[in-house]
Amino acid sequence: MVEVIKGALSLGLLWAIMTIGVYITYRILSIADLTVEGSITLGAAIAAHAITSGMNPYLGTLIALLGGMAAGLCTGLLHTKLKIPALLSGILTMIGLYSINLRVMGKANISLLRMENVYTVFENMGLEPTWATITLGAISVAAIVCLLYWFFGTELGCAIRATGNNPYMVRAQGINTNTMIIIGLVISNGLVSLGGALIAQNQNFSDIGMGTGSIVIGLASVIIGEVLFGKRNFFMRLTSLVFGAITYRIIIAFVLKLGMHSNDLKLFTAITVAIALSLPMIKDFVNPPKIAIGEGEQDA
Amino acid sequence: MLRIDGVYKVFNPGTVNQKTALRNVSLDMKEGDFITLIGGNGAGKSTLLNCIAGVYGVDKGSINIAGVDVTKLTEYKRAAFLGRVFQDPMMGTASDMILEENLALALRRGKPRGLRWGISNKEREVYRELLSHLGLGLEHRLNVKVKLLSGGQRQAITLLMATLNKPKVLLLDEHTAALDPKTAAIVLDLTERLVHENGLTTLMVTHNMRDAIRYGNRLIMMHDGRIFLDIQGEEKKKLTVEELLARFGSASGQEFSYDRALLS
Ligand SMILES: Nc1ncnc2c1ncn2[C@@H]1O[C@H](COP(=O)(O)OP(=O)(O)O)[C@@H](O)[C@H]1O
Ligand SMILES: [Mg+2]
Numbered sequence: 134m135v136e137v138i139k140g141a142l143s144l145g146l147l148w149a150i151m152t153i154g155v156y157i158t159y160r161i162l163s164i165a166d167l168t169v170e171g172s173i174t175l176g177a178a179i180a181a182h183a184i185t186s187g188m189n190p191y192l193g194t195l196i197a198l199l200g201g202m203a204a205g206l207c208t209g210l211l212h213t214k215l216k217i218p219a220l221l222s223g224i225l226t227m228i229g230l231y232s233i234n235l236r237v238m239g240k241a242n243i244s245l246l247r248m249e250n251v252y253t254v255f256e257n258m259g260l261e262p263t264w265a266t267i268t269l270g271a272i273s274v275a276a277i278v279c280l281l282y283w284f285f286g287t288e289l290g291c292a293i294r295a296t297g298n299n300p301y302m303v304r305a306q307g308i309n310t311n312t313m314i315i316i317g318l319v320i321s322n323g324l325v326s327l328g329g330a331l332i333a334q335n336q337n338f339s340d341i342g343m344g345t346g347s348i349v350i351g352l353a354s355v356i357i358g359e360v361l362f363g364k365r366n367f368f369m370r371l372t373s374l375v376f377g378a379i380t381y382r383i384i385i386a387f388v389l390k391l392g393m394h395s396n397d398l399k400l401f402t403a404i405t406v407a408i409a410l411s412l413p414m415i416k417d418f419v420n421p422p423k424i425a426i427g428e429g430e431q432d433a
Numbered sequence: 434m435l436r437i438d439g440v441y442k443v444f445n446p447g448t449v450n451q452k453t454a455l456r457n458v459s460l461d462m463k464e465g466d467f468i469t470l471i472g473g474n475g476a477g478k479s480t481l482l483n484c485i486a487g488v489y490g491v492d493k494g495s496i497n498i499a500g501v502d503v504t505k506l507t508e509y510k511r512a513a514f515l516g517r518v519f520q521d522p523m524m525g526t527a528s529d530m531i532l533e534e535n536l537a538l539a540l541r542r543g544k545p546r547g548l549r550w551g552i553s554n555k556e557r558e559v560y561r562e563l564l565s566h567l568g569l570g571l572e573h574r575l576n577v578k579v580k581l582l583s584g585g586q587r588q589a590i591t592l593l594m595a596t597l598n599k600p601k602v603l604l605l606d607e608h609t610a611a612l613d614p615k616t617a618a619i620v621l622d623l624t625e626r627l628v629h630e631n632g633l634t635t636l637m638v639t640h641n642m643r644d645a646i647r648y649g650n651r652l653i654m655m656h657d658g659r660i661f662l663d664i665q666g667e668e669k670k671k672l673t674v675e676e677l678l679a680r681f682g683s684a685s686g687q688e689f690s691y692d693r694a695l696l697s
Contacts, residue, residue, distance in 0.1 A: 289548060302538075305525070306512060307542045307543040309509045
């Protein structure tokens with residue numbers, strides 16, 4: 134039992150980084166960005182390649198972060214410069230990344246067993262592997278949450294948040310909405326790729342298929358966080374994402390314990406997210422909103 | 434302050450839906466001019482404002498604001514010169530953000546956004562002061578999400594935002610049309626006050642003939658993409674609704690469509 138929770142906590146912290154990335158596009162920019170399916174694998178692939186070729190794992194992880202940012206930039210340019218719809222831009226980058234990820238890894242999967250990784254330092258300090266992951270995961274997540282809380286409070290960050298909310302108004306205030314969208318996508322995919330690099334080093338392998346369905350896991354975590362831990366202010370929202378990601382892992386651990394086959398997990402997650410996303414509609418159906426005729430309803 | 438020269442705007446060129454929304458429109462606005470722009474549905478009023486603001490490029494002609502040729506500039510670059518309020522109260526504010534964040538975004542209109550904190554405490558005091566002048570009790574609601582405010586409150590806020598960083602030209606596109614008559618009157622009075630206090634060069638679209646006559650120092654009427662009437666000075670002061678209708682009829686050879694353009 135304690136072991137299960139511990140495992141869920143360690144995985145949840147690593148996936149929280151990816152979840153924060155998904156939140157930035159899905160909630161802040163109001164874009165469903167499928168690039169993440171490719172950039173999470175890109176992060177794993179870059180870290181795995183770096184580590185197997187003897188590079189310092191921290192440097193390899195940093196390069197993974199930069200690789201993800203480049204992937205986000207690619208989607209951003211496709212969307213804003215070539216005017217391809219956001220969803221399709223993300224799909225194009227994701228598909229392109231499949232080949233790139235294979236190129237980076239040289240094969241479909243790489244084992245990292247018994248190689249030095251980012252957690253080794255903590256294990257050398259006497260922590261058992263799961264605690265080493267929890268320690269580094271918690272430090273990373275805390276740093277990211279604080280950094281983003283600051284960033285989205287700056288002039289630039291406010292402009293990005295407003296862009297996802299009302300691009301017309303933002304342009305009327307002299308802000309280049311295309312630049313804001315690109316910056317958001319770059320940060321988001323950088324974080325997702327960083328998450329991928331840390332996940333690969335935790336599970337000791339990188340696999341070309343590990344990104345499949347990750348967007349749904351990210352969305353599930355975002356929604357669980359919002360439902361269970363509220364969205365009072367921006368700092369609470371960011372922390373709720375971390376708790377959402379951890380809760381998701383705990384739920385998964387339990388349904389597996391209850392006997393669900395691991396092959397059915399993605400279907401389970403997809404159905405859960407579909408239900409969660411349709412909650413507002415179900416609510417309206419059960420409890421129809423009163424139609425108010427007021428200002429705005431009059432001749433426009 | 435604003436010079437428009439022979440502007441044409443064609444929507445969907447080369448298709449069955451081709452529509453010439455502006456035909457050879459020229460207009461010279463002097464500094465401090467307060468022009469009311471009136472015309473029937475589809476006359477091209479919004480298109481004219483959108484062409485000035487750079488939402489659409491023009492197909493021919495040029496636009497010059499405060500001595501700068503902006504014809505080729507993108508919308509967000511032209512925003513440095515312009516304050517804008519739209520017909521839809523939802524358009525002018527970011528509804529999921531709080532009031533003070535919206536004001537802070539507007540205060541920095543036309544300036545580069547950096548990594549400084551988005552709002553300073555000093556600004557907050559200024560906002561509170563300015564909001565208290567609106568008389569809507571908004572000075573106590575700086576931390577409220579704008580979506581929780583009424584349409585009238587949002588238009589008043591958008592108006593304040595448009596004038597916060599004094600614009601070269603203020604563009605108002607039927608900004609009271611979606612409000613109930615009482616709220617519309619409040620917002621119109623506020624408009625006049627802000628325009629006068631700041632000496633703003635203003636172009637205000639309205640569908641209400643009485644408002645068009647009551648406000649401003651110059652009245653322009655559009656029909657079918659053209660400017661038909663341009664009345665200013667003493668002549669404008671003496672204008673009546675009947676006379677306006679008659680003059681529109683003789684100038685355009687058509688009767689003004691009464692649809693919604695009349696009284697309230
Ligand atoms: N984005 C657009 N695409 C195609 N046609 C448009 C567009 N905007 C306006 N029009 C057309 O141009 C004409 C002028 O519209 P508009 O400027 O909105 O009129 P007004 O504001 O005076 O009521 C109308 O016939 C309208 O259908
Ligand atoms: Mg209009």
